[in-house]
Amino acid sequence: MNTDALMVDLYQIATLFAHEKIDPARMNQRVQMSFFSRKVPINRNYIMFVGLRSILEHMKQFNHHTVSEMVWELSKHPMIGPALAKRADIFSQFQFNDFNIMSMREGTLAFAAPGYRENGDPFIINDRHINVYEPYMQVETNFILSKLIETSWLSYINYESMVASKAARIVSVAQNKPVLEFGQRRTHPRAAIDASYAAYIAGCAGTSNVAAFVKYGIPAIGTMDHFAVMASEIESKNEAELSFFDGFAEVFPNDATLLIDTYNSEQGIKNAMTATKGKLKAIRIDSNVSISTIRLARALLDSNNCSHVKIFVSDGLNEKMVRDLASYADGFGVGENITCSPDSATGVGAVGKLTINGYGKNTIKVSQGSGKMTLPGPVQVFRTKDRDIIGLLGEQFDGEELLTFPDTLPSIEESRVFAKTQMDALSPEVKSIDGSQYTRKIIVSDKFAELTTRLVNEE
Numbered sequence: 030m031n032t033d034a035l036m037v038d039l040y041q042i043a044t045l046f047a048h049e050k051i052d053p054a055r056m057n058q059r060v061q062m063s064f065f066s067r068k069v070p071i072n073r074n075y076i077m078f079v080g081l082r083s084i085l086e087h088m089k090q091f092n093h094h095t096v097s098e099m100v101w102e103l104s105k106h107p108m109i110g111p112a113l114a115k116r117a118d119i120f121s122q123f124q125f126n127d128f129n130i131m132s133m134r135e136g137t138l139a140f141a142a143p144g145y146r147e148n149g150d151p152f153i154i155n156d157r158h159i160n161v162y163e164p165y166m167q168v169e170t171n172f173i174l175s176k177l178i179e180t181s182w183l184s185y186i187n188y189e190s191m192v193a194s195k196a197a198r199i200v201s202v203a204q205n206k207p208v209l210e211f212g213q214r215r216t217h218p219r220a221a222i223d224a225s226y227a228a229y230i231a232g233c234a235g236t237s238n239v240a241a242f243v244k245y246g247i248p249a250i251g252t253m254d255h256f257a258v259m260a261s262e263i264e265s266k267n268e269a270e271l272s273f274f275d276g277f278a279e280v281f282p283n284d285a286t287l288l289i290d291t292y293n294s295e296q297g298i299k300n301a302m303t304a305t306k307g308k309l310k311a312i313r314i315d316s317n318v319s320i321s322t323i324r325l326a327r328a329l330l331d332s333n334n335c336s337h338v339k340i341f342v343s344d345g346l347n348e349k350m351v352r353d354l355a356s357y358a359d360g361f362g363v364g365e366n367i368t369c370s371p372d373s374a375t376g377v378g379a380v381g382k383l384t385i386n387g388y389g390k391n392t393i394k395v396s397q398g399s400g401k402m403t404l405p406g407p408v409q410v411f412r413t414k415d416r417d418i419i420g421l422l423g424e425q426f427d428g429e430e431l432l433t434f435p436d437t438l439p440s441i442e443e444s445r446v447f448a449k450t451q452m453d454a455l456s457p458e459v460k461s462i463d464g465s466q467y468t469r470k471i472i473v474s475d476k477f478a479e480l481t482t483r484l485v486n487e488e
Contacts, residue, residue, distance in 0.1 A: 033087060034095035035102070036181040042103065045176050046112045049119060056119070058387025060175050063406045064166040064186060065380065068141045070194075070373040072464040075138045075455070077448065078165045079193040079227040080186040082135065082438055087181055091125040120173065128170035128178070131407065131432040134439065136193075136230050136448025138455070139163045140417060142468040144478075152473050154482050159402075161419060161471050165190075165379065167407045167432060172387055179381040187376025188220060192227040194377065195348075195370040197452055198462050199363055200232035202352035207234035207360040209250050211343060212368030224368040230444050232452070233367070234360075245441055252286040252313050252341075253277060259291065266292045267300065274304035286311040286341065294322065298329050302338075311339040313362070318344040323357040347372075348462045393484045405480050408432075420474035 048055045069076055100120060103109045113119070133139065144152035144161035152159045165186055170178070200208050210228040213221035213236075225241030235248035242249035257277070262269035270291060278285040285305050289297030289312045301309055314326060323340055330338045342354060343362035351361050365371065384406035386392050394403040411418040411428030418426045439447065452460070458467040473481075 031090055031095045031098060033181075034090045035099055036087075036184065037099075037177055038180045039106075039109070041176040041180065042109055043112075045119065045173065046109075046116065048172070049116060055387055056172055057122075058172045059169060060172055060383060060387050061167065061169045061385040061407055062175055062179070062381050063164045063384045063403075063408075064168075064182060065162045065164040065382075066139065066141060066378040067162055067380070067401065067403075068160065068378060069466075069468065070191075070377060072466075073194065073198075073373060074459045074461065074465075074467050075140060075194070076190055076377045077193040077197045077231055077451070078133045078137045078139050078186070079135045079189040079230050080182075081130075081132050081166070081435065082226070083185040083189060083223060084166075084182050085435075085438070087185065088126070088128070088178075091177075096120050096123055096125075123173055124171060125174075127174055128168050130166055130168050130435060132166040132435050133163075133431050134433070134435075134447060135444045136451055137431060138451045139165060140469045140471060142471050144419070144471050144473045146478055147472060147475055152478055154485050159481070160400075161404060161473055163410045163417060163419065163471070164406065164408065164432065167384070169407075175383075183379050183381055185223070186379045189223050189227040190377045190379065191370050191373060192224045192367060193231040193448075195373065196228040196231035196233050196363075196367050197448070199346075199348045199351050199361075199367065201452055201460055202348055202355060202462060203361060204355040206355060206358070208232070208351070209234055209341075209360065209362045210236045210238070210364075210367050211362040212364035212366075213238045215365040216368045221368065226441075228367050229441065230448050232445070232449060233363075237362075247441070252311075253288050255288065255291045255315075258288075267296065270297060270300045271304050274301055278305040278308050282308050283310070285309050286313060286339075288313045288315060289326075290314055290316045294326070295329065298326055299333075302330070302333050302335055309335060309338050311341055311359070313341040313343060315343045315362075318342045318346070318350075318354070320354065320357055323354065327357070352462065391480060391484060393481070395485055402485070405477070405484055408477065416470040416472055418472045418474065419477055421476050421480065424474055424476060426474070 104113050141162035143158045146152055210225055210233045222241050225236040225238040225247055226245055229247045235250035237251050239249055241247045258270050258273050261273040274287050285308050287301040289301055326340055339359035341360040342358045346361055346363045347366040382403045383392055391405045393405050407422040408419050409422050410431040411426040412431055413428040
């Protein structure tokens, strides 16, 4: 059974039957939805959007067979089963590729902030300064498909954008030194592939994940583990380390990067230099990493004619640690602080909401006083050097249009280059990792502001 195609919250199916009961014609309607984050996660200034490739791959799994499987499994459900028995053909006219997407390119930076009018005044409705956001994606599709895509699309956007945003922060402070994504053992195996992809788009130089290398061609980079030395131990720890280092260098004479802290880091460095007989390429320190320990390692290498040997570090690194160590180390391996992003571990707050319903009515969620108000659409976002402008689709303003119809996806390398140009264009304040809230100024068009105001105040 293809469980990927069943990644749907149950209420999406339950409400579908209620819609059909209220108005059978609703099943043939067309709707428009927007996918966005109302705000940027705490202590962040931007979100790097990634997830489009996974969404398009996911949609290829919808076919008559997967829908038949879904109907069969749902027939056994105590709540849905009886309703399905009365309307077993509800998915019979289902069109699997009936959707039109406007999307940001992967690697685009998205912002959310209090909005301003075209004349520079704050965007205020009923004495409240309205927070505005930039949609990652907008989709026009049939009513039934709109119910089946929301959950899975949000899963991909939330996780991959979370990982990409965190990786981009870390890469931005590494002084152009390589950051490697090492976090697959900290997350679900299938999510780990998406994490490697998102981190690579965001600027990581490679991954430890072999599956990501096979699927996407992302450089797979690895050295050795503590297991290797410990498994070599017969009597002497020192002899075990020397023995394995020697064997590793024999097998990989051009790639001898050795982990030196299994027992004693200083002795480990000496053993690495001795065993490799001048073939040592780099060492990796995975414990007690600090400026002083890196300096000691550098001094020991330099005093033994190994100035060419690079020093890579790992050990629970995050962006602030990488920033502090960047002048001393030659590269970084980062695990859970990319794939799990513990300071923003619930994704990027992405949600999907209806903007135009099947009766052609512009619609928003007001949720008075909750801070969960949505905005109308569809829209276009125009990016200039110092601000973004949100206008209703069809309006024209100066600037780069961020939402396009992705007829073909850029290559992974093209997306990676594009993401770098996005980061390079950030001001130092917005790029800051210190937790201060800086963002781009977001202007809303007069027509957008007028429509939003009218919808908020409608009965």
